[in-house]
Amino acid sequence: MRKLIPLLSLALASAAFAQKFDGLAATPPMGWNTWNTFACDISEALIKETAEAMIASGMRDAGYVYVVLDDCWMVKERDPDGDLVGDPAKFPSGMKALGDFLHGKGLKFGIYNCAGTKTCAGYPGGRGHEYQDARLYASWGVDYLKYDWCSTGTANAQETYKTMRDALHAAGRPIIFSMCEWGTAEPWKWAADVAHLWRTTGDIIDCYDCITGWSTGWKVILDKQVELAKYAGPDHWNDPDMMEVGNEGLTFAESRAHFSLWCMLAAPLIAGNDVRKMTSEIRALLTNREAIAIDQDPLGKQGTRFYIGGGREIWTKELSNGEWAVCMLNTGDAPADLAIEWERMHYFMRGQYSVSDIWKGAAAGDTKKPLTVRLDSHDVVLLRLKPLK
Numbered sequence: 528m529r530k531l532i533p534l535l536s537l538a539l540a541s542a543a544f545a546q547k548f549d550g551l552a553a554t555p556p557m558g559w560n561t562w563n564t565f566a567c568d569i570s571e572a573l574i575k576e577t578a579e580a581m582i583a584s585g586m587r588d589a590g591y592v593y594v595v596l597d598d599c600w601m602v603k604e605r606d607p608d609g610d611l612v613g614d615p616a617k618f619p620s621g622m623k624a625l626g627d628f629l630h631g632k633g634l635k636f637g638i639y640n641c642a643g644t645k646t647c648a649g650y651p652g653g654r655g656h657e658y659q660d661a662r663l664y665a666s667w668g669v670d671y672l673k674y675d676w677c678s679t680g681t682a683n684a685q686e687t688y689k690t691m692r693d694a695l696h697a698a699g700r701p702i703i704f705s706m707c708e709w710g711t712a713e714p715w716k717w718a719a720d721v722a723h724l725w726r727t728t729g730d731i732i733d734c735y736d737c738i739t740g741w742s743t744g745w746k747v748i749l750d751k752q753v754e755l756a757k758y759a760g761p762d763h764w765n766d767p768d769m770m771e772v773g774n775e776g777l778t779f780a781e782s783r784a785h786f787s788l789w790c791m792l793a794a795p796l797i798a799g800n801d802v803r804k805m806t807s808e809i810r811a812l813l814t815n816r817e818a819i820a821i822d823q824d825p826l827g828k829q830g831t832r833f834y835i836g837g838g839r840e841i842w843t844k845e846l847s848n849g850e851w852a853v854c855m856l857n858t859g860d861a862p863a864d865l866a867i868e869w870e871r872m873h874y875f876m877r878g879q880y881s882v883s884d885i886w887k888g889a890a891a892g893d894t895k896k897p898l899t900v901r902l903d904s905h906d907v908v909l910l911r912l913k914p915l916k
């Protein structure tokens with residue numbers, strides 16, 4: 528028995544570490560990530576210029592605070608102590624200095640690695656180095672870790688991600704844990720106590736609904752979120768991938784619809800455009816407080832697809848204080864007059880509501896009579912409903 532007691536306390540102590548940091552993502556995380564626009568072409572100058580642009584554009588103050596370095600920030604080998612090394616050609620001041628710079632600007636520092644032996648771009652992965660890497664990230668002031676799933680062989684996703692969760696917790700610095708397992712092992716069913724967010728699909732690219740092998744447009748990803756709403760909530764979000772808003776392959780309407788629907792999904796809002804060069808229309812889109820408030824609503828409910836047909840989709844999202852968000856998408860190839868028949872929603876909405884049109888910034892009547900709007904191809908109307916007194 529005497530021998531058992533220390534063993535028992537050890538087991539209890541490690542059980543106490545086996546948890547994620549709570550409360551870091553009460554609402555979906557917001558920020559910017561290098562990958563969608565820059566892939567491996569990243570540098571300290573890019574990060575610093577982007578940080579300045581996020582401040583000047585109002586993005587930081589609208590809530591986009593995590594600046595995340597995706598793949599390719601390292602050199603190809605660990606150092607003799609087994610530590611990861613930031614590429615000195617890309618980040619001459621070092622990773623700790625970069626974290627300090629971001630913190631000094633009121634931003635947070637995000638970084639990427641992979642659960643396998645190598646990252647997707649072939650840099651050293653985290654497998655077998657979880658605790659060592661977690662301590663290193665903590666020492667650099669990292670606030671957010673995106674953890675990918677390349678080169679994992681036959682590894683079990685649940686066990687592998689739990690190991691990294693425990694390593695981060697043991698390192699002691701609160702770090703948002705963003706799983707990038709692409710939905711293969713259905714993480715929505717088991718990852719609520721493992722990560723703050725988990726990818727649900729393969730990679731996004733900047734088109735409406737194209738499919739290029741592993742990568743697809745945002746509409747294809749949207750369709751895969753339909754059944755997942757019930758799994759999301761504060762501190763455990765479905766992640767339909769970083770945004771392509773403002774990127775070349777989308778029309779302005781498609782960017783606006785993409786952003787609106789990511790807000791309806793309570794998706795993490797991680798911008799993926801070149802914020803140093805975005806147009807004023809894209810800046811206004813990404814920083815629209817009313818749209819962001821739908822995404823960030825404290826109730827933390829992911830929206831669902833209420834209706835599909837007649838060249839349109841209608842999505843609804845329950846908000847706090849008895850309010851609702853409603854978004855209608857024109858899925859057709861031409862402009863169309865499309866209607867929302869409010870009475871069809873009366874079995875889950877109670878009473879009548881006033882309606883405001885977020886992109887017009889104007890009132891749009893109430894739910895006593897149907898709303899018909901003219902929408903361009905792949906454009907949306909995004910509405911907020913408040914109970915009428």
Ligand code: GLA
Pocket residue numbers: 562597598639646647648675707729730
């Ligand atoms: C995977 C991820 C992407 C990106 C790349 C980097 O494809 O899903 O989001 O991180 O790896 O190599």
